[in-house]
Amino acid sequence: MTFTNTLTDPRVGTTLSRMFAAAADDDFAAAGIADRPGGFAAMSPQEQADAAARIYMPISAAGGQLLYSLVRAVRPATVVEFGTSFGISTLHLAAAVRDNGTGRVVSTELNADKAAAARRAFAETGLDDVVTVLEGDARETLADLDAGADFVLLDGWKDLCLPVLRLLEPRLAPGTLVVADDVELDGLRPYLDYVRDPANGYQSVTFPVEDGMEISCRL
Numbered sequence: 001m002t003f004t005n006t007l008t009d010p011r012v013g014t015t016l017s018r019m020f021a022a023a024a025d026d027d028f029a030a031a032g033i034a035d036r037p038g039g040f041a042a043m044s045p046q047e048q049a050d051a052a053a054r055i056y057m058p059i060s061a062a063g064g065q066l067l068y069s070l071v072r073a074v075r076p077a078t079v080v081e082f083g084t085s086f087g088i089s090t091l092h093l094a095a096a097v098r099d100n101g102t103g104r105v106v107s108t109e110l111n112a113d114k115a116a117a118a119r120r121a122f123a124e125t126g127l128d129d130v131v132t133v134l135e136g137d138a139r140e141t142l143a144d145l146d147a148g149a150d151f152v153l154l155d156g157w158k159d160l161c162l163p164v165l166r167l168l169e170p171r172l173a174p175g176t177l178v179v180a181d182d183v184e185l186d187g188l189r190p191y192l193d194y195v196r197d198p199a200n201g202y203q204s205v206t207f208p209v210e211d212g213m214e215i216s217c218r219l
């Protein structure tokens, strides 16, 4: 019996290894950003995205394996991702969609150079036919989504995860999983408070992969 797992396709494995290796230099690439006048927090989301144009900030390897497994299990028609960066998380989502034999990934990225680099990575892995990268602010690009959001990954700027979730909520059917990365970051606190409040219609739990992923099921 043969088993299909596109994460083990040499093109995908080689590209992911290269990207994770490059991401190991994130601290070096980030040096100096926080020292700019006013600091990172004082910048607009676009200014932050452009200042971070060389920084991967990816999900962890285990987080990617978790996402792959969840998408295999759920078999979503449309996966929506907030925060493509160079495409590490997107490759895991797209590999699962490929192996499901159905579905697509719609991902959105604010920085133009990153969006272009991600598209190149999807082409070199042969997964570009299942991924659409929307370039721009997710609060605008996802407002006109032409379908339901059947599986959601929120990994853009943490203070925007709650506004993006609220934007997508009308498209979330009961049972939809919403995953947010980096539960330890302060900026995600309003989001975590929201999805953990039963009054807001989620069953939410932190999954202990590196950096922590919050998995919330729409009720």
Ligand SMILES: C[S@@+](CC[C@H](N)C(=O)[O-])C[C@H]1O[C@@H](n2cnc3c(N)ncnc32)[C@H](O)[C@@H]1O
Pocket: 045, 048, 049, 050, 052, 056, 057, 058, 059, 082, 083, 084, 085, 086, 087, 088, 089, 090, 108, 109, 110, 111, 114, 136, 137, 138, 139, 155, 156, 157, 160
């Ligand atoms: C943590 S990184 C994403 C990492 C990516 N998910 C991965 O695992 O490789 C966050 C990304 O979100 C992008 N971003 C931040 N705010 C955004 C917005 N409002 N709309 C679209 N992208 C945004 C940033 O430019 C940055 O590349």
